[in-house]
Amino acid sequence: MTNKIAVIGLGKAGLPIASVIADSGFEVIGVDIDERKCADINSGKNPIPEEMGLGELIKRHGGKDLIATTRYDDAKECEVFIIIVPLFTDENNNPDYRIIESAFRNVGRLLNKGDLVVLETSVPPKTTEERARKWLEEESGLALGEFYLAYSPERIMTGFSISRLEKFPKVVGGVNKESGQKAFVTYQKFIPNLHLVSSARVAEFIKIAEGCYRDVNIGLANELFKIADELDVNFYEARTYANHEYCHIHLPSTGVGGHCIPVYPWFLVNDMEKRGKFDYAKLLRTAREINDEMIEYWAEKIVLELECMETNRPLNELKICVKGISFREGVKELYHSRNLALAKLLMERGLDVYVYDELYSSEEVGEMGLRWIEPEDADLVFDSFRLTLKARE
Amino acid sequence: MTNKIAVIGLGKAGLPIASVIADSGFEVIGVDIDERKCADINSGKNPIPEEMGLGELIKRHGGKDLIATTRYDDAKECEVFIIIVPLFTDENNNPDYRIIESAFRNVGRLLNKGDLVVLETSVPPKTTEERARKWLEEESGLALGEFYLAYSPERIMTGFSISRLEKFPKVVGGVNKESGQKAFVTYQKFIPNLHLVSSARVAEFIKIAEGCYRDVNIGLANELFKIADELDVNFYEARTYANHEYCHIHLPSTGVGGHCIPVYPWFLVNDMEKRGKFDYAKLLRTAREINDEMIEYWAEKIVLELECMETNRPLNELKICVKGISFREGVKELYHSRNLALAKLLMERGLDVYVYDELYSSEEVGEMGLRWIEPEDADLVFDSFRLTLKARE
Numbered sequence: 001m002t003n004k005i006a007v008i009g010l011g012k013a014g015l016p017i018a019s020v021i022a023d024s025g026f027e028v029i030g031v032d033i034d035e036r037k038c039a040d041i042n043s044g045k046n047p048i049p050e051e052m053g054l055g056e057l058i059k060r061h062g063g064k065d066l067i068a069t070t071r072y073d074d075a076k077e078c079e080v081f082i083i084i085v086p087l088f089t090d091e092n093n094n095p096d097y098r099i100i101e102s103a104f105r106n107v108g109r110l111l112n113k114g115d116l117v118v119l120e121t122s123v124p125p126k127t128t129e130e131r132a133r134k135w136l137e138e139e140s141g142l143a144l145g146e147f148y149l150a151y152s153p154e155r156i157m158t159g160f161s162i163s164r165l166e167k168f169p170k171v172v173g174g175v176n177k178e179s180g181q182k183a184f185v186t187y188q189k190f191i192p193n194l195h196l197v198s199s200a201r202v203a204e205f206i207k208i209a210e211g212c213y214r215d216v217n218i219g220l221a222n223e224l225f226k227i228a229d230e231l232d233v234n235f236y237e238a239r240t241y242a243n244h245e246y247c248h249i250h251l252p253s254t255g256v257g258g259h260c261i262p263v264y265p266w267f268l269v270n271d272m273e274k275r276g277k278f279d280y281a282k283l284l285r286t287a288r289e290i291n292d293e294m295i296e297y298w299a300e301k302i303v304l305e306l307e308c309m310e311t312n313r314p315l316n317e318l319k320i321c322v323k324g325i326s327f328r329e330g331v332k333e334l335y336h337s338r339n340l341a342l343a344k345l346l347m348e349r350g351l352d353v354y355v356y357d358e359l360y361s362s363e364e365v366g367e368m369g370l371r372w373i374e375p376e377d378a379d380l381v382f383d384s385f386r387l388t389l390k391a392r393e
Numbered sequence: 394m395t396n397k398i399a400v401i402g403l404g405k406a407g408l409p410i411a412s413v414i415a416d417s418g419f420e421v422i423g424v425d426i427d428e429r430k431c432a433d434i435n436s437g438k439n440p441i442p443e444e445m446g447l448g449e450l451i452k453r454h455g456g457k458d459l460i461a462t463t464r465y466d467d468a469k470e471c472e473v474f475i476i477i478v479p480l481f482t483d484e485n486n487n488p489d490y491r492i493i494e495s496a497f498r499n500v501g502r503l504l505n506k507g508d509l510v511v512l513e514t515s516v517p518p519k520t521t522e523e524r525a526r527k528w529l530e531e532e533s534g535l536a537l538g539e540f541y542l543a544y545s546p547e548r549i550m551t552g553f554s555i556s557r558l559e560k561f562p563k564v565v566g567g568v569n570k571e572s573g574q575k576a577f578v579t580y581q582k583f584i585p586n587l588h589l590v591s592s593a594r595v596a597e598f599i600k601i602a603e604g605c606y607r608d609v610n611i612g613l614a615n616e617l618f619k620i621a622d623e624l625d626v627n628f629y630e631a632r633t634y635a636n637h638e639y640c641h642i643h644l645p646s647t648g649v650g651g652h653c654i655p656v657y658p659w660f661l662v663n664d665m666e667k668r669g670k671f672d673y674a675k676l677l678r679t680a681r682e683i684n685d686e687m688i689e690y691w692a693e694k695i696v697l698e699l700e701c702m703e704t705n706r707p708l709n710e711l712k713i714c715v716k717g718i719s720f721r722e723g724v725k726e727l728y729h730s731r732n733l734a735l736a737k738l739l740m741e742r743g744l745d746v747y748v749y750d751e752l753y754s755s756e757e758v759g760e761m762g763l764r765w766i767e768p769e770d771a772d773l774v775f776d777s778f779r780l781t782l783k784a785r786e
Contacts, residue, residue, distance in 0.1 A: 078429045125624050171634045195634055198627065206635045209617055213640050216676075218410055220609050223676045224602055227661050230670060231518050233598045234591065241564045242599045247606050248641050268620050276463075277623060279686070283616045286679045293672070 003027055006075035008103045009067060009085035010037060012048060013120065013154040016161035019057035022066040029075040035204065035217065038068035050331065055160035058355070072106040081107045082122040084154060093266035095124060104132050108139025108278060116148040116182050118172070119200075122207045122260065123151075125268035128173040128200040145346055150174040150183035151200035153207030158331050165233065169193045171326040173203035180204040211264030212284055216252040219287030222294050224322065226251035240340035254348075254384055255338030256293040257327025262336050296343040302346065302382055305389045311380065316350050321378030325357045325370075331387040334368075338386040354378060395520045396420055399468035401496045402428060402478035403461055405441060406513065406547040409554035412450035415459040417583035422468040423461040431461035443724065446555035463750050465499040473579055474500045477513040477547060479652065483527050483529060486659035488517060490524065497525050500609035501532025504569050509541040511565070511592075512577050515546075515600045515653065517660035521593040522568040537673030543567040543576030548599030551724050564588045566596035566717025590606075605677055610643040610678030611654070618645035647777055648687040648731030655684065665695065688735040694740065695775055698782045701770065714771030718758075722778040725752040727761075732777040747771060 007018035010032035021029040032038055037047045042063035046055040049119060067074070075081070085103045088096045090346060107117055115134060119128050120213070128151040133144055137176075140147065152172035156164050170191050174180025184196040199202050219355045228235035239249050256262045265284040272280040306315045327337035334340055354373030355365055362372035375381045381390045396419060400411035403425035415421040431438045431448035435456035439448040451459070453534055460467070468474070478496045481489045489539045493514060500510055510529060513522050519677035521544040526537055533540065545565035549557050563584050567573025577589040590596050612631075634640050649655045658677040665673040720730035727733055739746045747766030748758055768774045774783045 092702050117660070125626065149714075169634065169637055197634055198630060201624065202631050202634075205621060205624065209621075209631055209635045209642060210640050212617065213642050215611065215615050216609065219676050220606065223674060224605065226670075226673045227665060228598060230665065230668065230673060231594065231598065231756045233518065233595050237591060238595050238598045238602055240604070241562065241590055241595075243600045244562055247603050249602060249606050272620060272623065275623065277619075281616060281620050283612050283676070283679050283683055286676050290676055380394060 004078045005080040006078035008083045013156050014084040014158060016054055017165060018066055019054060020165045022061035023057050029078055031072055033070060033077055038070055041068035042391050047111045051161055057276050060392050070364055072265060074109045079115050079157050081117045082120060088262055089122050094270055095195050101135055104135035105139045108136040111140035111142060111147055116186060118150045118152050120152055121156045122153055123204055124271060126293040127203040131176055131304045141208045148179040148182040150179045151203045153203060169195055171195045171197050171203050171206055173197040175200045182367050194359050206266055215256055215265050216260045218256050219290040221250040221252045222290055254298055255291045255344050257336040257338050259335050295338055295345050298342055305380060307368045309391050316352055318350055318379040320353050320374050321373050321381045322355045322384060323375050324384035325355050326359055335393050397471040398473040401476045405551050406549050407477040409447055409549060409690040410558060412447060412496050413558045414583045415454035424465055425466055426463060427510045428463050430730050431463055434461035436567050442552055470506050474510045475513060480514050480516060482604045482656050487663055489775055494528055496533045497528035499688040503595035504535060506539050509575050510578060511543045511545050513545055513547045516547055516593050518597040519662060526568055540570040541575040543572045544596045552736055562586045562588055562598050564590050564599055566590040566593045568593045569597060577618055595719055601657045601660055604654050608649055608654050612683040614643040614645045615683055633696055647691055647735050648684045650729040650731050652728050655731050661693050688731055691735055692738050698773060702784050709745055711772040713744055713746050713764050714774045714776050715748045716768050717777035718748050719752055725785035
């Protein structure tokens with residue numbers, strides 16, 4: 001039986017699963033490029049304090065059953081390799097596979113007959129069967145069949161990742177039948193709510209489809225919010241009573257940020273357009289546009305509010321505070337943050353813009369080229385998470 | 394206390410609520426233009442047999458506490474009037490208010506001081522406060538304040554209407570505060586799960602927003618189905634494991650039919666476009682287009698399947714059976730049926746098209762200008778509800 005499992009990538013998704021695997025009785029070798037993070041983990045210190053329950057697991061296993069290292073060679077005795085590294089996209093929303101390719105090629109060099117490799121990073125469907133297989137075969141000199149390859153999408157949510165691993169349904173699918181079976185039996189040892197699906201491709205599609213559901217439904221919430229506002233209907237009151245067992249209207253926002261939801265629809269949109277199927281992803285594209293354009297809507301609202309303030313001062317001398325700049329409340333992460341984009345848009349329009357976020361210090365804000373302010377010192381505060389505008393009395 | 398309640402319109406939505414009100418101890422006068430239906434109800438016969446539990450209520454109250462009539466004058470002693478008549482739309486998807494206006498004007502002529510009128514038909518937001526109020530004031534000579542006016546959207550689902558009235562959350566809102574209160578207190582006597590919202594307009598918006606959620610999510614399911622098919626992924630398998638507490642991917646279809654869901658988004662789209670807010674309803678419009686275009690997608694699939702059949706016969710000599718023509722399975726209703734539209738589209742393309750539906754006889758099918766066939770006699774059967782294609786072996 002496999003007792004040594006390697007987890008490649010100890011980020012917000014990788015470290016929780018590495019810790020859960022260690023807690024299930026396995027020796028885990030975690031590989032990450034960040035030396036300081038590895039040192040922290042090995043000394044029992046949790047580098048992601050906002051992750052509930054993680055601190056305890058790191059304390060219990062860090063440097064013991066969970067060894068963090070920057071060297072792939074330290075994982076050479078492992079028989080299972082879980083790859084959970086970031087996938088970024090370029091300015092045309094196409095995936096940049098370099099990090100993922102590097103992880104697979106490094107694992108490929110360590111691969112022995114009978115080993116299992118599982119990808120967890122969210123990727124466009126077919127990535128595992130086409131790209132990952134090729135990378136492994138090229139580096140290992142082995143052919144699929146001599147090793148096993150599967151896909152199992154992470155379904156974490158920062159802050160709740162440990163409980164998600166313990167309770168939430170997780171799926172796994174292989175690039176061939178044996179790989180699916182092997183990965184399923186292995187994962188069952190540390191994932192209680194596990195489901196085997198018919199292929200890696202189906203598992204990849206599942207994760208992307210979930211993201212598309214979220215993005216389209218946030219787009220719908222944003223659209224209904226704008227309409228309700230135009231009709232002078234309180235959107236939140238209407239939503240409360242519209243929603244029931246069969247109706248799940250989401251919450252409006254300044255758009256959709258982070259590494260996941262705003263990115264996944266493009267995987268399908270771009271793929272369909274490459275195939276000449278331009279009308280196969282038009283809802284996904286429209287929802288993306290609506291969500292990205294919400295900052296224009298809010299900028300207009302803010303300007304209207306400034307115009308209604310009776311101050312006798314020019315608009316561009318009124319201090320605006322964008323309260324909340326991270327992409328999601330309580331998560332210190334700015335990737336594709338629409339709140340930050342809104343602050344920058346208002347600045348471009350010549351307004352006197354400041355920001356406030358309890359997760360960021362005034363120094364950190366300054367390093368982003370923005371100015372920090374206490375909300376009570378601003379003439380107008382836009383609360384990015386509550387979508388409220390409040391003028392100084 | 395009010396003991397006599399009029400229900401105007403004894404259709405699929407009106408008759409269930411009329412029966413539930415009668416069963417709650419009120420005398421109900423039901424007004425409908427259909428004399429034969431009225432006679433049936435008065436003799437205890439249920440004109441909507443597919444409605445579970447309705448037969449029992451009609452048997453118990455029809456002709457006794459529930460009197461059906463074609464004459465508005467028979468309702469002149471009522472103090473509460475519930476209007477639940479159809480609202481059709483024209484070819485530009487604009488509402489045709491004639492039936493609803495006629496009902497309100499007829500009720501207006503009977504109105505006494507202190508009476509309550511509640512609209513249940515799904516309508517564009519503001520209809521109750523602007524149109525209905527004017528119709529009542531013009532006919533009654535009374536001003537709002539002398540009578541009460543509210544809106545409470547029906548949330549029935551054919552087949553489950555009685556249980557929906559008994560269990561499902563229902564909302565009510567007045568055109569002014571007193572009307573809302575009055576309608577809430579009255580409805581509480583026969584609707585257990587009732588919620589008062591701040592205005593008739595909010596209540597109108599709630600019903601339309603629910604329909605938009607459904608239409609957009611069916612559009613998303615159809616789009617994801619097409620993408621999955623293009624990627625050779627089994628959509629249904631993916632959907633099973635993608636869905637969980639926070640993910641509710643709907644089922645794909647030939648489009649969206651019936652009187653409700655395909656109509657409501659246009660109320661908002663047309664209203665926003667009239668206001669010059671062309672970008673405020675683009676997701677709703679796109680979802681409508683996707684759903685309406687699904688018949689083109691299925692027609693193409695059917696033709697491809699015919700081309701793959703090795704019969705040596707010309708395509709237009711192969712008998713195609715569209716199995717299922719009603720807009721929804723188990724509901725004998727053809728309004729905006731996309732299954733029927735698909736059969737007609739295939740005929741326009743010169744194919745040899747037949748239909749089968751267990752709810753319709755061959756004579757009824759003939760009257761629609763279509764030809765009836767037993768599925769086993771066709772060369773290719775398209776099951777509209779299961780979206781499967783089956784060639785004769």
